[in-house]
Amino acid sequence: MLKARFRGIRTRILVIALVPSLLLICLGVGTSVYLFNDARRAEDFARTLDSHLTPTRELVLAVQQERLLSVSQLAGEVVDPGALVAARMRFDSALNTLAATEVEFQRVGGSAMGNVVAAFEELKTRLPELRGAIDAGRLPVADAYDFYCRLLDGMDEGSATIGQFAPDAAIGSELTRNLELLHVVESMSRASALTAAAVRPQGLPPNLSAEYRNLVSYYHVEMARLATELDAANAQRAADLTASPAWQQVSAVENAIVEVRSTSAPQLPISVAQWRAAADEVIQRLVSLWVGHAKQGQQHAADAGARHARDSLLVASVVSTVAVLAFLLSLWLANQLIGRLKRLRSETLAVAEVRLPQTLRRLNDGVRIDPKTEAAQLDFGTDEIGQVAQAFNRAHGAAVAVAVTEANTREGVRAVFSNIAHRSQIVVHRQLEILDAAERRQEDPALLETLFQLDHLATRGRRNAENLIILGGGRPGRQWRRPVALGDLVRAAIAETVQYTRVYANAGLPSVFVNGAVVADLIHLLAELVDNATAFSPPQSRVDVSGNLIDTGVVVVISDQGMGMSDSELERANEMLADPPGFSVATLSADSRLGLFVVARLGIRHGISVRLTESDYGGVRAIVVIPTAVLAAENAVIAAPTTAQPW
CATH class of the missing domain: 1.10.287 (Helix Hairpins)
Known part of the structure; x- marks a missing residue:
């Protein structure tokens, strides 16, 4: 049933119109879903950056402060114990705050971020042991410096991993700049921590001296480069910082330390207290520059998420509208086409079923x-x-x-x-x-x-x-002007057959007269039926002709004792007798029984009904119903023989 439905022209046209529209809708929905997910990722990314920015800033400052005080204490400087305790508490508080955002970062950064967090957690477990060694003075300066640097290296690696999942290239570029600013801040902070050890009489060991020179060179070169690559506002802030007296003082102290070729204490251009104040100012301004740039990147990420959300909504609206309009247009065109096809079908059917048969009937009528x-x-x-x-x-x-x-x-x-x-x-x-x-x-x-x-x-x-x-x-x-008795008419029909001696007319034939205009055709009709009965029955058998009056006229029955006809042959013969086909060579060649065809034509001409059935002897019985319309209005009574006899 379903297969038959899809065979219709209307269904096929609608499918042709519907499939591209559905594909367009699916494409629009897919694009919209992709843009929506992209917008959601951008918004999640922006929220993650925003939620992580303050804890990260606090952690960086806390690590730098604790590292500076720890290195200074190990280098022999007298450090206020309360300040070191406060720095450690600040560091612990920053770690606890940052732990709340680690899950969010792992969701954004995936398995790579999970590895970074795991390494960072391992360092955190070693922190109490390290602090005890620092308080006991058993930890070398280089080891303490390296531990705190590794903590912040983990922060750098996490920031770099997050940057790989930026929603677009522009935000990724800004995050790269932000990470470079963080490296500048960390490099300057590390140099400050080493400066606190370098101003001691014993100075820095050779390996830390090389580290110090690299750090100072790196953050100075990076600041000069970033001042040309940052946006105008941040570039101006970077230029103002490098031109400030605090920057110059810190640079002068760093140059003095770099120029020292031995482990002896350098000759500083300013006091340690002045240097520390200048270094704190520079670090604070660098951190401010880094945080400001990070907030700017976070805002751009939020804007990108909102923009992607708008784009997804716009694309979905446009594609859906176009798809609906395309389908409606296709539906309208399909209905127009189907309407024309229906009109063509109705008009062609009218021509084929009404007009052409009328033409054929007119031709048959001789027009x-x-x-x-x-x-x-x-x-x-x-x-x-x-x-x-x-x-x-x-x-x-x-x-x-x-x-x-x-x-x-x-x-x-x-x-x-x-x-x-x-x-x-x-x-x-x-x-x-x-x-x-x-x-x-x-x-x-x-x-x-x-x-x-x-x-x-x-x-x-x-x-x-x-x-x-x-x-x-x-x-x-042959024509008769006067009515003829049915008995005479039957005997005349029997007389026209070759084997008339085998035919027995029943003495009880009704005493009725048939109109003269019908006599010739009725004799011919009965003669054909009697002739068929004698031709298709054994030579020794008899053919009986009987008759009787009925409500609608007279019935004449002709029965033989022949081989008979099959049911299908009887059905075809009765169909032809009831509705004879038009005369043509094809009609004649389809059935060689020309006599039945003549009987049918004569019967239709006068309304005489002829039907064939199986006889009591297995042969064929022909039942001829002569209607009252062809009988004479006044019928004379004719005495019939009392016994049946051959004609």
């Missing part, structure tokens, strides 16, 4: 028809549907032309049949007249029997000629 005038005139434009209509016009015109040709041929055949039949009929009539004269003059019984046989054969020949006339659409020449 002259012009094929060009009768051809269909369907007009559906010049497109493909119009071309189909024109093709049907041509097909209908060809069919009409063929029908006209066939009608002309049929008329010619009928004329030939009629001509031959009339000629044969004249010859047969003349032959019957001669035989009748010979029978009257002949007294020899043997010769008289021979003449009777010739007379019956001539009568059969006359009936065959009349068959041709009937098939040709004409009427036999």
Whole structure:
């Protein structure tokens, strides 16, 4: 059932219109979902940056402060114990605050961020042990410095990992700049921590001296580069910082330390207290520059998320609108096309089922028809549907032309049949007249029997000629002006058969008269049925003819004892008797029983019903119903023989 539905033109056109629209909608929905997810990731990224910025800033400052105080204490400087304790508490508080954002960072950064967090957690577990060693003075300066640097290296690695998941290239570039600023801050902070050890009398060991020179060179070069690559506001802040007195003082102290070629204490241009104040100012301003740039990147990420959300909504709206409009347009065009197809179907059916049969009936009635005038005139434009209509016009015109040709041929055949039949009929009539004269003059019984046989054969020949006339659409020449008794009519029909001696007419035939205009055709009809009964039954068997009055007229029954007919043959024969087809060569070749065809034509002409059934002896019973309309208004009573006898 479902497969049959998809065979319709309407369904196929709608599917053709619907599939691209659905694909367009799916594409729009997919694009919108992608943009929406991208916007959601950008918003999540922005929220993560915003939530992590303050804890990260606090952690960086706390680590730098504790590192500076720890290195100073290990280098021999007298450090306020309260300040170191406060720095450690600040560091612990920053760690606890940052722990709340680690889960969010792992969600954004994935497994790579998880590895960074795991390494950072491992360092945190070693922090109490390290602090105890610092308080006991058992930890070398280099080890303490390295531990705190590794903590902040973990922060740098985490920031770099997060930057890889930036929602777009612009935000990723800003995060890279922000990470570079963090490196500058950390490098300056590390240099400050080493400066606190370098100003001691013993100075820095060789490995830390090289580290110190690298740090100082790195953050100075990076500040000069970033001042040219940052946006105008941040570049101006960087330029103001490098031109400030605090920057100059810190740079002067760093240069003095770098120029020292031994482990002895350098000659500082300013006091340690002045340097520390200047270093604190520089670090605070660097941190401020870094935080400001980070907030700017976070704001850009938030803007990108909002922009992506708007884009996804816009794309979804536009694509959905276009898809709906495309489908509606396709539906409208499909309905227009289907409407034309329906109109073409209805008009072609009208031509095929109404107009063409009417034309054929007119041809059968002998009306002259012009094929060009009768051809269909369907007009559906010049497109493909119009071309189909024109093709049907041509097909209908060809069919009409063929029908006209066939009608002309049929008329010619009928004329030939009629001509031959009339000629044969004249010859047969003349032959019957001669035989009748010979029978009257002949007294020899043997010769008289021979003449009777010739007379019956001539009568059969006359009936065959009349068959041709009937098939040709004409009427036999024999006519009766007065009503004829049914018994005489039956006996006349039996007399026209060759094997008349085998036919027994029932003595109980109704005493009715048949109108003279019907007598010739009824005799012919009954003679054909009796002749079929004798021809298709054994030579020794008899054929019975009986009759009876019924409400609608008179019924005459002809029964034989032959082989009979199959059910399918009886059905086909009765269909032809009830509705005889038009006379044509094809009709005649389809069924060789010409007599039944003649019976059907004669029966239809006078409203006489003929039906074949199986007889009581296994043969065929022909039931002929003669309607009251063909009976004479006044019927005389005729005495019939009391016993059945052969005719």
